[in-house]
Amino acid sequence: MSTTTFAFDVAEGNGPKFDIDLSTVHDISVLQRAIGQNYGVVQPEGLSFYSGNTPLLALSEIQASVGIITIKVDGHALRDVPGPSGLPLMGNYLEVFPDHLGNNQRLFDRFGPLFQTNTLGKIVCQTNDPELAQICFAESQFFSKEIVPDHPLYPIKNQKAGVFLGDTSNPDWKVVHKFLPPALGPKAVRHYASQMNRCCEEAFPVFDELEKRNKAWNAYQYMLKLSSGTVGKIMLGKDLQHFTSVDAPLSRIVLAIAEVLAINKKIASRGEWYSHLPFGDPKRLKNLQQFMADQIQEAINEAKSNGTEDLELQDAALKAANVVDYLVRATDGKGEHLPKENLVSATIVATGAGFTTTSSLLSWCLYGLVTYPGTQARILQELIDNDITDETNITAEQIDELPELGKFIKEIQRRHNPSYQPGRTAQLDMILPGGYRLKKGTVVIPALHHIHNNPAIWENTSRFDPDSFATGQRMCIGFNFALLEVKIFLCKLVYRYHWEKEGDSETEYDPYFQLIRPVNLYVRTQTRERWPSKSNE
Ligand code: HEM
Numbered sequence: 001m002s003t004t005t006f007a008f009d010v011a012e013g014n015g016p017k018f019d020i021d022l023s024t025v026h027d028i029s030v031l032q033r034a035i036g037q038n039y040g041v042v043q044p045e046g047l048s049f050y051s052g053n054t055p056l057l058a059l060s061e062i063q064a065s066v067g068i069i070t071i072k073v074d075g076h077a078l079r080d081v082p083g084p085s086g087l088p089l090m091g092n093y094l095e096v097f098p099d100h101l102g103n104n105q106r107l108f109d110r111f112g113p114l115f116q117t118n119t120l121g122k123i124v125c126q127t128n129d130p131e132l133a134q135i136c137f138a139e140s141q142f143f144s145k146e147i148v149p150d151h152p153l154y155p156i157k158n159q160k161a162g163v164f165l166g167d168t169s170n171p172d173w174k175v176v177h178k179f180l181p182p183a184l185g186p187k188a189v190r191h192y193a194s195q196m197n198r199c200c201e202e203a204f205p206v207f208d209e210l211e212k213r214n215k216a217w218n219a220y221q222y223m224l225k226l227s228s229g230t231v232g233k234i235m236l237g238k239d240l241q242h243f244t245s246v247d248a249p250l251s252r253i254v255l256a257i258a259e260v261l262a263i264n265k266k267i268a269s270r271g272e273w274y275s276h277l278p279f280g281d282p283k284r285l286k287n288l289q290q291f292m293a294d295q296i297q298e299a300i301n302e303a304k305s306n307g308t309e310d311l312e313l314q315d316a317a318l319k320a321a322n323v324v325d326y327l328v329r330a331t332d333g334k335g336e337h338l339p340k341e342n343l344v345s346a347t348i349v350a351t352g353a354g355f356t357t358t359s360s361l362l363s364w365c366l367y368g369l370v371t372y373p374g375t376q377a378r379i380l381q382e383l384i385d386n387d388i389t390d391e392t393n394i395t396a397e398q399i400d401e402l403p404e405l406g407k408f409i410k411e412i413q414r415r416h417n418p419s420y421q422p423g424r425t426a427q428l429d430m431i432l433p434g435g436y437r438l439k440k441g442t443v444v445i446p447a448l449h450h451i452h453n454n455p456a457i458w459e460n461t462s463r464f465d466p467d468s469f470a471t472g473q474r475m476c477i478g479f480n481f482a483l484l485e486v487k488i489f490l491c492k493l494v495y496r497y498h499w500e501k502e503g504d505s506e507t508e509y510d511p512y513f514q515l516i517r518p519v520n521l522y523v524r525t526q527t528r529e530r531w532p533s534k535s536n537e
Contacts, residue, residue, distance in 0.1 A: 002021070003019035003020060003022075004019065004020055004021075004062070004065070005019050005067075005068045005069070006019075006035070006049075006069045007068050007069070007070055008039070008071045008073075008077075008078050009050075009071060009072050009077040009078065010077055010078045010079075011077045011078065011079040011435075012080070018038075020034070020035075022059075022062065022063050025059065026059070027059065028058065028059045028062070029045065031062070032044040032045055032047045035047060039431060040142075040431055041430070041431045042135055042142055042431065042432050043074075043135075043433050046073050046074040047071055047072070048071070048072050048073075049062050049069050049070070049071060050069065050071075050072065051065045051067065051070075052070075056069065073431055073433070073434065074433050074434055076434055076435030078431060078437050079435050079437065080436070080437055081114050081115065081125050081437075081438065082112070082115055082116070083111060083115045083116035083117055083125075084107065084110075084111075084115075084117065086118055089120070091118030091121065091122075092117040092118055092119055093119045093270075095107070095117070096117055096269075097119070097269055098511035098512065099511055100511060101449055101450075101511075101516070104126060104450060107126075108126075108447075108454075113127055113128055113129035113132060113456075114126070114127045114129065114132060114432070114434070114436055114444075119269055119270070120269075120270050121272055122150050122269075122271050122272065123150055123442070123443075124150055124151075124152070124442075124443045124444070124445055125442060125443065126445045126446075126447045126450070127446055127447065127451075128447050128451050128454045130451055130454075130457065131433060132433065132434075132444075132446070133451055135433070136424040136444050137422075139168055140427075141428065142427055142428065143424040143426060143427060144169060144425060145168045145425070146168065146424075146425035146427075147166070147167055147423075147425075148441060148443065149272050150441075150442075150443045151423045151425065152264075152265075152268045152420075152421040152445070153165060153268070154268060154275070155263075155267040155268055155282070155285060156264045156285070156289070158345050158349075159172050160172055160342055160345040160346075161176065161342070162174075162175060162176025162177060162180075162342055162346055163176050163177055163180060163346065163350075164349045164353055165345075165349060175338065175339065176338065176342050176346045177477075178313075179327060179338040179346075180346060180477060181477045182314055182316065182317060182330070183316070183317045183320075183323045183326045183327070183350075184480060185317075185480060186396075188318065189396070189480040189481050189484050190395070190396040190397075191317065191318050192234050192484070193393075193394065193395055193396050193484060193488065195230070195234055196230060196234075196485050196488045196489070197392075197393050197492070199226065199230040199233060200226065200488060200489045200492045200493070201390075201391075202243050203225075203226050203229075203242075203243045204390070204496065205243070206222075206243045206246050206248075210246055211497075211524070211527060213246075215524075216503075216522040216523060216524045217522060217523065217524075219363045219518065219522070219523050220360070220518055220519065220521065223360075223362040223363045224250065224254070224258070224355070224359040225242035225243065225248075225250060226242070226243075226359070226362065226489065227359040227362060227485070228240060228242065228251070228254040229243065230358075230485060231351055231355040231358075232254075234322060234354075235322060235323040235347070235354055236296075236299040236300075236323075236324055236347075237302075237321055237322035237325065238299050238303070240253075252291075252295065253292065253295040253299070253351075254355065256288050256291050256295065257348070257351065257352040258356065259284075260285065260292065260352075261352070261513060261514035262512060262514070263281050263284060263285045263288070264285070266281055267281055267285065292348055293345075296348050296351065297344055299324065299347075300324050300328070300343065303321070303324040304321045304325070305320075305321055305328075305329070306319060306321045307329075309329070310329055310330075310331045310335070310337075311329045311330050311331065312331065313330045313333075316329060316330035323347075323350065324347060327346065328343070350478070353476075353478055356514070357418050357419070357482060358482045359517070360516060360518075361409075361413065361418050361486055362489060363517060363521060364412050364416035364418065365408075365409065365412050365486060366499060366521065367412075367416065367501075367521055368408065368416070370499050370500055370501035370523055371501065371507075375408055376494055376498065376499060377532075378408070379408060379491075379494045380494055380495065380531070380532065381404075381532055382403075382404040383402075383491055383494065384531055384532055384534055384535075385534050385535050385536075386398065386401055386402065389495055390496035392491075394491055394492070396484055399484060399487045399491075402491070405487055405491065406487070408490075409483065409487065409490070413452075414453070414458075415452070415453070415462075417448050417449055417452055418516050419448050419515065419516070420448070420516055421445050421514075422445065422446060422448070423445045424443070424444055424446075425441060425442070425443050426440050426442045426444065427440065495528070496525075496527065496528060497525035497526060497527055498525070499523055500523065500524045500525075501524075502522035502524055503522060505520065507521045508520055
């Protein structure tokens with residue numbers, strides 16, 4: 001038996017060196033896969049072989065070659081994930097916060113599609129490369145959602161919630177993921193459309209009153225009231241009374257969930273040591289979590305029900321009075337319910353995920369209406385052409401017929417996506433495309449904002465262009481819900497009002513919140529008295 005010696009090309013230090021008997025190998029792809037399997041190469045088809053500097057393109061050339069054969073990955077030597085060097089203890093904290101979006105962009109410009117930072121001991125990698133992001137999101141032997149101490153969600157990790165805050169490998173994820181998605185799937189969500197219409201209409205008197213008082217208002221604060229009020233009704237069957245007057249307070253449960261997200265971001269960005277303090281933010285976080293659980297338990301106890309009989313999982317959402325009623329009564333093929341120990345945590349997650357995201361997206365939509373010229377006119381014309389007014393009970397079928405609106409929302413999500421830091425954890429030592437070496441346990445964050453605004457992908461990243469959007473990958477179970485809600489609201493809000501931005505100051509995002517939300521966007525409405533005619537008239 002004669003063997004050939006291979007060695008990975010390495011940027012610094014020595015790489016793995018090994019012998020292979022090539023007499024039984026009949027194809028170069030078999031060789032690539034065999035090496036890939038042994039060394040955790042995520043995409044072995046990217047392995048290439050060299051004798052000195054001469055590429056060996058065919059298996060016969062490799063077999064005939066004398067001496068050590070060098071291996072590169074996508075043309076690169078193996079390299080550690082680069083990143084800024086940082087200060088003792090602080091690491092790169094001051095280079096990343098508070099303007100993490102701007103600073104991370106600077107780091108992408110400097111280090112390329114994958115870089116690593118250390119903020120007060122928390123080490124994470126970030127990528128703006130869609131291919132790397134896809135590898136991270138794939139839930140494979142390489143990556144999984146595992147909320148380890150370096151993960152941004154670690155301070156609020158909760159295995160019982162199953163979704164969002166739990167590890168994929170934990171059995172609770174499977175259980176909750178069986179029960180929750182049917183309540184948020186396309187069929188169920190269509191069924192919530194009427195209620196979404198009514199929730200928006202209930203807000204009109206408040207927006208009218210603000211206009212009468214000639215007052216500009218904070219877009220996020222009112223969009224938070226609107227979206228959380230909607231989630232309150234559809235999820236919990238509870239009227240949160242957010243539009244009983246112009247100054248109606250936010251319900252305590254909404255305030256608690258919003259504060260938890262703000263504190264989590266603060267704790268997660270300050271390193272593991274900070275989360276162990278027995279006072280201050282970590283203590284407040286624990287108290288708030290208990291308060292949320294008590295409030296949600298109360299809402300569950302009080303939730304109206306359409307009956308007491310069990311409901312078959314797939315149709316349960318159409319028959320239940322609200323999502324909590326659904327979660328209590330839905331049964332799977334074996335007649336089993338969502339276990340009681342998951343109910344409260346899963347409901348908190350669905351409630352929180354249901355409004356924190358859509359309130360930001362709605363606010364950025366208002367930003368788009370008042371910032372990007374022509375958008376209001378385009379959407380309004382489409383509504384007129386489809387006979388939709390602010391009084392129409394808009395159905396999901398009608399929404400499907402509004403491409404201009406759809407493109408507007410997609411482009412808003414590209415330019416101003418509310419999501420921040422969905423992290424995935426390396427399940428083994430691996431070699432990523434591009435030759436990056438990654439250790440098991442490393443957290444990699446597909447940086448959604450930077451992927452969506454990566455100049456290598458988009459021709460003109462800063463231009464708002466609703467005609468250019470191509471859909472990206474999503475892994476959110478509430479997306480049907482969010483899109484339908486935001487679309488129904490926008491139809492009504494654009495038909496009824498002309499929107500203007502107050503003042504010329506630049507709109508800023510909140511660097512201290514878990515999601516990307518505008519903090520200082522003030523808007524005014526002008527109730528429309530005239531509308532354009534139909535395009536074909
Ligand atoms: C603009 C609206 C929304 C955006 C941008 C958004 C974004 C996301 C993202 C990025 C994730 C993945 C998180 C991660 O990987 O760590 C996610 C997961 C999730 N989303 Fe959404 N979301 C939105 C609306 C909603 C709504 C309305 C609901 C519920 C009604 C919801 C429920 C969930 C749940 C339960 C998960 C966790 C799924 C799992 O862990 O398997 N989302 N969402």
